[in-house]
Amino acid sequence: MTIIPSRIDQRAMLALLAAELEDARGQIEALGGALCTDLDLIARHLPELQALDHAGQRCAAIASILRSADIIEAVRAAPLETIADRIAPLG
Amino acid sequence: MQHEARVLIVDDSLIMRALFNGVLDTARGVRVVGLAASAAEARRMIADVRPNVITLDVEMPGMNGLEFLEEIMRSEKPLPVIMLSALTQRGAETSFKALELGAVDCFPKPTAPASGEFEKLTALVRAAANRGARPARYATGQPTRTQHHAPHIGYDWNGKIILMSTSTGGVDAMLQLLPSFPANCPPTVICLGIDPNFVEPLLTRLRTTCPAKVVLAEDRQPLRQGVIQLVTDPGLHAVIDRWPDPTLGLRRSDPINGARPSASLLFATAAKTAGAHAVATVLTGLGTDGVAGLKALKAAGSTTFAQDSESAVLDEAPAAARAAGAVARALPLDEMAAALLDQCRRVSEAA
Numbered sequence: 302m303t304i305i306p307s308r309i310d311q312r313a314m315l316a317l318l319a320a321e322l323e324d325a326r327g328q329i330e331a332l333g334g335a336l337c338t339d340l341d342l343i344a345r346h347l348p349e350l351q352a353l354d355h356a357g358q359r360c361a362a363i364a365s366i367l368r369s370a371d372i373i374e375a376v377r378a379a380p381l382e383t384i385a386d387r388i389a390p391l392g
Numbered sequence: 393m394q395h396e397a398r399v400l401i402v403d404d405s406l407i408m409r410a411l412f413n414g415v416l417d418t419a420r421g422v423r424v425v426g427l428a429a430s431a432a433e434a435r436r437m438i439a440d441v442r443p444n445v446i447t448l449d450v451e452m453p454g455m456n457g458l459e460f461l462e463e464i465m466r467s468e469k470p471l472p473v474i475m476l477s478a479l480t481q482r483g484a485e486t487s488f489k490a491l492e493l494g495a496v497d498c499f500p501k502p503t504a505p506a507s508g509e510f511e512k513l514t515a516l517v518r519a520a521a522n523r524g525a526r527p528a529r530y531a532t533g534q535p536t537r538t539q540h541h542a543p544h545i546g547y548d549w550n551g552k553i554i555l556m557s558t559s560t561g562g563v564d565a566m567l568q569l570l571p572s573f574p575a576n577c578p579p580t581v582i583c584l585g586i587d588p589n590f591v592e593p594l595l596t597r598l599r600t601t602c603p604a605k606v607v608l609a610e611d612r613q614p615l616r617q618g619v620i621q622l623v624t625d626p627g628l629h630a631v632i633d634r635w636p637d638p639t640l641g642l643r644r645s646d647p648i649n650g651a652r653p654s655a656s657l658l659f660a661t662a663a664k665t666a667g668a669h670a671v672a673t674v675l676t677g678l679g680t681d682g683v684a685g686l687k688a689l690k691a692a693g694s695t696t697f698a699q700d701s702e703s704a705v706l707d708e709a710p711a712a713a714r715a716a717g718a719v720a721r722a723l724p725l726d727e728m729a730a731a732l733l734d735q736c737r738r739v740s741e742a743a
Contacts, residue, residue: 333407337414347502354407 319367326360329353359383397521400426400443402434402460403476404452408501412447412476419514422521431455431463443471445521450477450486450498458490465494472496472520474513484589491563491590496520496705498587516560519678519708547574548738549617552669553638554578555662555689556732557655559585561676561705563594565725567601569675570620572729575603578671578736579615581640583623583630583655585677591624611642623653631661638665651681659685668693671735673728674719675699677709686718695735698722 333353336342343350362379369375376388399416401424403409409427417424425441428434430452438446446464450457457475464470475490475498487498497516502509554577558565562584573580586594591608598606602620607613609621609630615638623630628642630653648654655674659682662670672689674682676699690696696719698710703724713719723731 330406334410337407337410340414340418343411343414350407350411351501354405354411357407358405 315367319364322360322364322367326357326364329357329360333357395444395522397422397445397517398425398441398443399423399517399521400428400434400437400441400446402428402431402446402452402457403449404429405449408449408476415510416447416514416517419517421518422514431460434460435463438471445517446471446473447476447499447517448473448495450475450490458486458493461490461493461495470494474499474516474520476501485593487587488563488590488593492567494564497560498590500587500589516678519560519706547576547733549576549578550736550738552578552671552736553615553632553662553666554580554732554736555582555659555670555672556580556675557583557585557658557673557677557682557709558675559677559679559681559706559709562586563590564705565675565699566594567597568725569729570598570604570606571601573602573604573620573733575605576618577604577620577733579617579638580604580620581609581615581623581630581632581658582620583653583658583682585651585653585655585681586624588624588626591622595622609640609642612639614639623658626652629653630658632658632665633661635665635667635669649681651679654685655682656685660688663688663692663694666692666694670694671697671732673697673699673723673732674710674713675725675728676704676706678706679709680712682709683713683716683718686713687716690718690720696720697728697731699728700724 333350336350362384366372366375366379376384379385399422401409401412401416403412406429409429413424413427416422425443426437428437432455448457448461461473461475464473473495475487475495477487477498477500490498499513499516563586566582566584595606595608604618604620606620606622609623613621621640625642628644629648631641631643633639633641648657659672662672663685670689672686672694673696674686686696698713698719700722701707701711703726704710710722714722721731
């Protein structure tokens with residue numbers, strides 16, 4: 302089991318999580334990029350490839366939010382409508 | 393002879409870069425010469441790899457696509473830019489802004505396989521890289537010589553109708569041309585093959601800038617002086633039903649040579665009904681829709697124009713009309729409104 306240092310502050314923790322998401326985005330994009338070298342696969346699985354791209358964008362957008370000084374404002378300004386739409390009902 | 397399209401793909405998403413690289417680089421007459429993940433990278437690559445067309449993602453981190461588009465359009469020799477965007481509601485507004493800024497066209501990122509969208513994109517890339525693709529002028533700040541309004545005071549209509557067709561570059565053309573039409577302009581019908589998402593913002597803009605009334609075409613609407621009807625529904629064709637007292641009819645039938653609404657059908661029905669009482673033009677656009685109908689109108693005695701290659705955002709359709717001998721005169725866009733209106737003006741006997 303990983304031991305989390307007790308003295309780590311919230312900002313540092315959020316930065317760690319952001320870094321984790323950015324790594325995940327890199328892996329998703331590398332996979333998508335590799336798959337896109339196959340034209341037949343593009344033709345058969347275009348929606349799935351675009352969903353993969355969207356997943357990567359969401360990771361990047363959330364990472365950017367986690368690194369911002371004002372998280373609520375960053376969520377409002379998020380470039381992805383899915384994120385903005387999720388918080389809209391919260392007022 | 394067609395030049396090879398040398399494409400620079402600018403997109404922050406590695407997947408999208410790979411996808412468009414895979415699609416475009418294997419297309420006939422197209423070579424991908426660079427892939428850039430940001431505006432800064434693209435700026436460097438433009439100098440190094442010398443593309444003749446750019447595809448640009450609308451939303452990128454850092455300098456976004458629109459800001460970079462503006463930068464390209466301000467350069468001494470702006471390259472043709474095709475914007476690629478996800479067409480959400482918000483995306484549509486951004487894409488419309490891109491057209492105003494000078495993009496050749498905005499292309500929705502395809503969402504379904506085998507939809508023919510990639511073929512359309514490669515055709516657009518080839519056309520943009522070749523002759524005729526030039527930045528739209530509406531929002532680049534270049535002055536136009538359009539005779540705004542003044543010559544049309546006291547406009548005396550001679551009973552002829554005006555017909556136009558346009559597709560790629562059509563938003564820019566409409567924004568430049570239609571404000572010159574006076575409030576009592578001749579009845580005007582425009583076959584507008586643009587993305588349906590751009591119709592509402594275009595209509596909103598035209599309604600604030602045009603003295604004439606601009607409406608979306610509806611079935612069985614009479615052609616009236618002072619009213620400009622836009623035919624935009626991709627599910628319907630438009631026809632001129634009868635003469636005199638012409639009305640516009642909308643018909644649900646198969647595309648004609650890949651086009652719906654078909655400008656050729658609109659023009660051909662006008663040739664049959666209105667004969668020599670129409671004035672028509674083919675403006676900037678992709679493909680050849682409108683050409684056959686324009687020939688029919690010319691044969692019926694109507695006056696026919698086409699936009700010239702120098703002023704067309706995309707010269708493919710006007711060039712096809714000129715090559716087919718369907719055009720009495722080719723005109724720059726900033727002389728088109730006056731030419732159309734003059735043909736529909738009553739000439740006094742004293743003149």
